Amino acid sequence: MAGESLYFDSADFEGWESRYRANFINSLGGFKSFNLLISRNSEGVLNAAPFFSVQHIGSNPPLLSLIFRPHTVERHSLENFRTSGLATINAVSAEIVDQAHQAAAKYPRHISELEAVGLSAIQRDFTIPYLKESHLGIGVQWVSEQRIHANNTLLVVASIKEVHLSKPEALIEDGLIEQHRLNTVSVNGLDTYYMPQPLKRLAYPEPDLKPKEKAWPKKN
Amino acid sequence: MAGESLYFDSADFEGWESRYRANFINSLGGFKSFNLLISRNSEGVLNAAPFFSVQHIGSNPPLLSLIFRPHTVERHSLENFRTSGLATINAVSAEIVDQAHQAAAKYPRHISELEAVGLSAIQRDFTIPYLKESHLGIGVQWVSEQRIHANNTLLVVASIKEVHLSKPEALIEDGLIEQHRLNTVSVNGLDTYYMPQPLKRLAYPEPDLKPKEKAWPKKN
Numbered sequence: 001m002a003g004e005s006l007y008f009d010s011a012d013f014e015g016w017e018s019r020y021r022a023n024f025i026n027s028l029g030g031f032k033s034f035n036l037l038i039s040r041n042s043e044g045v046l047n048a049a050p051f052f053s054v055q056h057i058g059s060n061p062p063l064l065s066l067i068f069r070p071h072t073v074e075r076h077s078l079e080n081f082r083t084s085g086l087a088t089i090n091a092v093s094a095e096i097v098d099q100a101h102q103a104a105a106k107y108p109r110h111i112s113e114l115e116a117v118g119l120s121a122i123q124r125d126f127t128i129p130y131l132k133e134s135h136l137g138i139g140v141q142w143v144s145e146q147r148i149h150a151n152n153t154l155l156v157v158a159s160i161k162e163v164h165l166s167k168p169e170a171l172i173e174d175g176l177i178e179q180h181r182l183n184t185v186s187v188n189g190l191d192t193y194y195m196p197q198p199l200k201r202l203a204y205p206e207p208d209l210k211p212k213e214k215a216w217p218k219k220n
Numbered sequence: 221m222a223g224e225s226l227y228f229d230s231a232d233f234e235g236w237e238s239r240y241r242a243n244f245i246n247s248l249g250g251f252k253s254f255n256l257l258i259s260r261n262s263e264g265v266l267n268a269a270p271f272f273s274v275q276h277i278g279s280n281p282p283l284l285s286l287i288f289r290p291h292t293v294e295r296h297s298l299e300n301f302r303t304s305g306l307a308t309i310n311a312v313s314a315e316i317v318d319q320a321h322q323a324a325a326k327y328p329r330h331i332s333e334l335e336a337v338g339l340s341a342i343q344r345d346f347t348i349p350y351l352k353e354s355h356l357g358i359g360v361q362w363v364s365e366q367r368i369h370a371n372n373t374l375l376v377v378a379s380i381k382e383v384h385l386s387k388p389e390a391l392i393e394d395g396l397i398e399q400h401r402l403n404t405v406s407v408n409g410l411d412t413y414y415m416p417q418p419l420k421r422l423a424y425p426e427p428d429l430k431p432k433e434k435a436w437p438k439k440n
Contacts, residue, residue: 009382023395025279030253031406058371059245098431105425143370150363151278157370162229175243176409186251186416189396194416201412205325211318
């Protein structure tokens with residue numbers, strides 16, 4: 001069959017069984033990030049929810065966004081984050097991918113996913129604890145929420161207040177945090193995890209110049 | 221210095237030189253996707269713009285989103301997409317990462333980035349052509365735009381109308397498109413490209429079960 005191109009359209013999408021459609025559509029956009037959001041509810045229980053939708057929104061001021069789907073387990077996180085105004089976002093590395101994936105299970109509200117899956121929290125100066133097993137933690141503050149009317153999902157924008165990096169060697173001289181030095185995983189679709197390997201860095205593109213590789217001081 | 225944890229906060233972010241800050245903040249969220257958006261302006265010139273912000277929004281109906289920053293080269297794409305209502309989103313593989321990166325250069329509006337960087341378009345039944353060199357093309361229709369007020373970026377939601385996959389062997393039996401079989405790259409920060417390597421697939425998580433690997437019929 002290799003070599004023959006495949007074509008699918010709306011009639012195919014609508015005809016598929018829902019899990020097949022979810023796998024297909026979720027894998028279309030390409031590789032995604034994997035982070036664990038930690039929040040705290042009014043009874044003090046820590047909630048941890050895996051997210052594939054942490055996205056860069058701007059550097060100045062430093063902003064990111066998250067997508068919350070309607071009626072899923074992430075609603076606990078949404079309520080906690082909205083109410084307290086604070087949360088932490090923690091990079092998921094290969095060492096803890098099983099536990100982070102498991103945190104998506106539908107545990108009752110009074111159970112902390114962290115304990116249930118065998119991960120732990122570390123309290124720093126920030127109000128909300130970080131994931132102890134993560135090499136990169138971001139303390140964020142709630143900015144706004146807006147509904148995406150097409151399917152009732154919510155886009156939440158958060159402001160980056162602080163960053164903890166437990167592997168200083170991952171930060172290189174131009175400000176880049178080399179995520180592969182943290183063993184950070186990437187995800188395709190809903191459940192398929194990858195380890196990204198360095199390919200190349202490219203210089204800032206100019207119309208009158210050819211693409212040029214940029215020095216990568218310690219690529220491997 | 222290894223082993224000693226690093227900490228940064230708003231005072232650091234504000235004090236940094238803007239390129240350093242952009243590299244740092246852009247790399248925080250983790251690995252991102254890399255796609256080329258093709259649109260056509262009213263004079264018939266094809267525009268191609270690289271995006272790290274294609275994001276899954278929903279499977280039923282199939283929706284994705286893109287982030288457009290204010291006052292950048294992407295504005296041409298935004299205007300074209302908004303006006304015509306159609307565009308194609310094309311996965312960037314390792315073979316064309318230089319050209320796709322170069323498409324971000326500030327070419328004048330009457331010049332097609334595709335020609336300028338040495339890529340080509342292929343016209344199929346869809347109104348907007350696809351990137352010939354891409355293994356995965358998504359035909360999308362404009363749904364809505366909404367402003368993210370915190371920094372004046374735009375979130376554009378698009379409906380997935382059709383999909384072309386030139387490597388049928390990348391589609392496996394549960395609907396997943398194995399992006400690594402298309403040599404699709406991932407990006408960290410603004411300019412640092414990676415090749416994701418298969419790690420594992422995990423079964424749907426249940427509160428009373430331990431994390432379990434899912435069969436990956438042809439992982440390597």
